[in-house]
Amino acid sequence: MRTFGGYVWADSPLHRAPAAAKLVGLVVGAALVLAVRGPITLAAALVAVAVLGVVSRVGWRRLLAPLWGMRWFLLVIVALNALLFSVSEPLFSLGPLRLTLPGIERGLLIAARTCLIVVLGAMLTATTTPQQVVHGVRELLKPLARLGVPTETAALAVGVTVQFVPTLLRESRQLMRAQELRCGGFAARGIMRRAVSYVRLLVPVFVCAVRRADELSRAMEARGYRVDRRRGATGERGCS
Amino acid sequence: MTDERIVEARGVTHAYVPGRPTLSGASLDVRRGEFVAIVGENGSGKTTLARHLNALIPLQAGELTVAGIDAADHGRVWELRRICGMVFQNPENQFVSSVVGEDVAFGPRNFGASEGAARRVALEALASVGLPGFERRDVHELSGGQQQRVALAGVLASEPDVIVLDEATSMIDPRGRDELVAAVRRARVERGATIIWITHDMELAARADRVVVMRAGEVVAEGAPERVLTDRELLSSAGLEPPLVVRTWGELVRRGVASGPAPVTVEGLVSLLCS
Numbered sequence: 001m002r003t004f005g006g007y008v009w010a011d012s013p014l015h016r017a018p019a020a021a022k023l024v025g026l027v028v029g030a031a032l033v034l035a036v037r038g039p040i041t042l043a044a045a046l047v048a049v050a051v052l053g054v055v056s057r058v059g060w061r062r063l064l065a066p067l068w069g070m071r072w073f074l075l076v077i078v079a080l081n082a083l084l085f086s087v088s089e090p091l092f093s094l095g096p097l098r099l100t101l102p103g104i105e106r107g108l109l110i111a112a113r114t115c116l117i118v119v120l121g122a123m124l125t126a127t128t129t130p131q132q133v134v135h136g137v138r139e140l141l142k143p144l145a146r147l148g149v150p151t152e153t154a155a156l157a158v159g160v161t162v163q164f165v166p167t168l169l170r171e172s173r174q175l176m177r178a179q180e181l182r183c184g185g186f187a188a189r190g191i192m193r194r195a196v197s198y199v200r201l202l203v204p205v206f207v208c209a210v211r212r213a214d215e216l217s218r219a220m221e222a223r224g225y226r227v228d229r230r231r232g233a234t235g236e237r238g239c240s
Numbered sequence: 241m242t243d244e245r246i247v248e249a250r251g252v253t254h255a256y257v258p259g260r261p262t263l264s265g266a267s268l269d270v271r272r273g274e275f276v277a278i279v280g281e282n283g284s285g286k287t288t289l290a291r292h293l294n295a296l297i298p299l300q301a302g303e304l305t306v307a308g309i310d311a312a313d314h315g316r317v318w319e320l321r322r323i324c325g326m327v328f329q330n331p332e333n334q335f336v337s338s339v340v341g342e343d344v345a346f347g348p349r350n351f352g353a354s355e356g357a358a359r360r361v362a363l364e365a366l367a368s369v370g371l372p373g374f375e376r377r378d379v380h381e382l383s384g385g386q387q388q389r390v391a392l393a394g395v396l397a398s399e400p401d402v403i404v405l406d407e408a409t410s411m412i413d414p415r416g417r418d419e420l421v422a423a424v425r426r427a428r429v430e431r432g433a434t435i436i437w438i439t440h441d442m443e444l445a446a447r448a449d450r451v452v453v454m455r456a457g458e459v460v461a462e463g464a465p466e467r468v469l470t471d472r473e474l475l476s477s478a479g480l481e482p483p484l485v486v487r488t489w490g491e492l493v494r495r496g497v498a499s500g501p502a503p504v505t506v507e508g509l510v511s512l513l514c515s
């Protein structure tokens with residue numbers, strides 16, 4: 001199982017930058033990419049992302065991998081724009097489909113923007129652990145906390161959930177196999193019985209998740225994690 | 241080992257549910273650098289005592305100091321947790337990051353180390369548990385023994401004086417157990433760490449300096465393994481069995497082949513048989 005979230009252990013300015021800054025950077029970067037119109041701005045954006053990519057020391061394989069995963073989606077975007085963008089003279093037409101030069105351009109531009117944003121996102125997840133993302137989200141939500149929204153708890157819950165995804169997935173697969181052995185396969189049966197099987201699967205997985213979350217929160221506290229950094233001690237918290 | 245008492249617990253009492261105490265007046269002294277094994281049946285309160293050592297639960301009654309820090313002093317809880325590290329039973333439930341190096345750096349970061357310092361001590365700690373170069377690996381790809389050593393590295397990275405292991409070998413295979421034992425031994429030799437190891441494994445307890453027996457929330461006996469682990473009556477009253485070597489020796493004595501006090505380790509048995 002590959003690392004969830006795809007963090008790459010390395011030391012670079014991007015790894016060291018605060019997660020909150022990177023989250024804001026991602027949003028600003030995406031907005032700039034969306035503002036790209038012509039070949040010159042596109043080239044500038046490409047160069048900027050390439051420079052960031054080198055600085056991040058993550059490796060192009062990891063940064064470009066998500067693009068390979070969405071290659072069909074990108075192809076469809078280009079094709080739809082190329083064939084359905086019908087303002088100008090078609091190069092070629094077949095029924096309602098009209099291949100136009102501006103259509104192709106537009107399709108390529110949208111695909112390029114999507115790619116750039118995805119690579120920026122990959123750069124964030126490769127240089128920031130889920131834990132740091134959680135911390136960054138918390139920093140950014142601070143103004144809300146002042147209004148009484150329990151952002152700390154929300155951020156912690158997100159972190160814990162993210163951390164357990166691989167383990168829970170593996171456990172569900174094991175349980176699924178056990179249930180298949182005991183009461184037949186999951187596939188090829190009535191939809192109701194399948195639904196019942198899934199519920200039967202969910203209950204133990206949920207119970208496991210709660211127990212895990214409890215143990216993990218204790219382990220985190222033991223290693224000096226403090227939900228509220230202003231308060232010196234969490235020792236007053238009872239044991240639930 | 242010095243005479244300085246690094247852990248002093250007096251009459252520690254704890255009830256999760258009012259009126260039903262899990263710990264009822266447990267007392268324990270541990271000297272700096274000592275290796276103490278705590279044994280006792282399930283529900284005897286071992287984990288609850290360990291949680292107190294780390295100030296994970298509030299002290300309800302009694303006194304407890306670790307390296308001179310009062311566990312009841314809320315202002316110093318953080319300090320206490322740095323001085324006393326914990327390795328838990330289930331390796332998978334104690335990782336905060338799926339990347340080994342990140343997980344090991346978690347403690348130092350929480351305790352205020354700079355990013356660079358946290359990374360450096362994380363690498364050192366991984367090397368000292370025999371996992372150099374593992375920093376980029378995914379914890380979910382490691383064996384149980386390796387995972388527990390990563391957990392130990394995560395504790396060592398904060399440079400604790402005391403390391404508490406709560407049934408840390410009960411979910412891993414014998415080879416993983418031996419790897420963890422070796423890594424803990426190295427931490428003790430190289431860093432002078434004090435070890436408090438809660439275990440059901442009598443062979444492991446036999447290698448401790450001292451064995452502490454708990455029953456129904458109290459420390460009912462303590463002493464050298466040669467004394468405690470050969471006392472069948474005491475052990476059975478605490479729901480425990482002597483190590484295999486002791487039982488074997490008992491059988492040899494009963495058949496008149498051997499005589500004298502029982503050895504507690506295989507090495508002890510061999511040297512007695514060969515002498």
Ligand SMILES: Nc1ncnc2c1ncn2[C@@H]1O[C@H](COP(=O)(O)OP(=O)(O)O)[C@@H](O)[C@H]1O
Nearest residue numbers: 239240256262281282283284285286287288289
């Ligand atoms: N969080 C909790 N809430 C209520 N009861 C608990 C809690 N944790 C442990 N206990 C109870 O305390 C008793 C002793 O637990 P524990 O200290 O874990 O013993 P040991 O580690 O020796 O098996 C058990 O009977 C258990 O049911």
Ligand SMILES: [Mg+2]
Nearest residue numbers: 286287406407
């Ligand atoms: Mg226990």
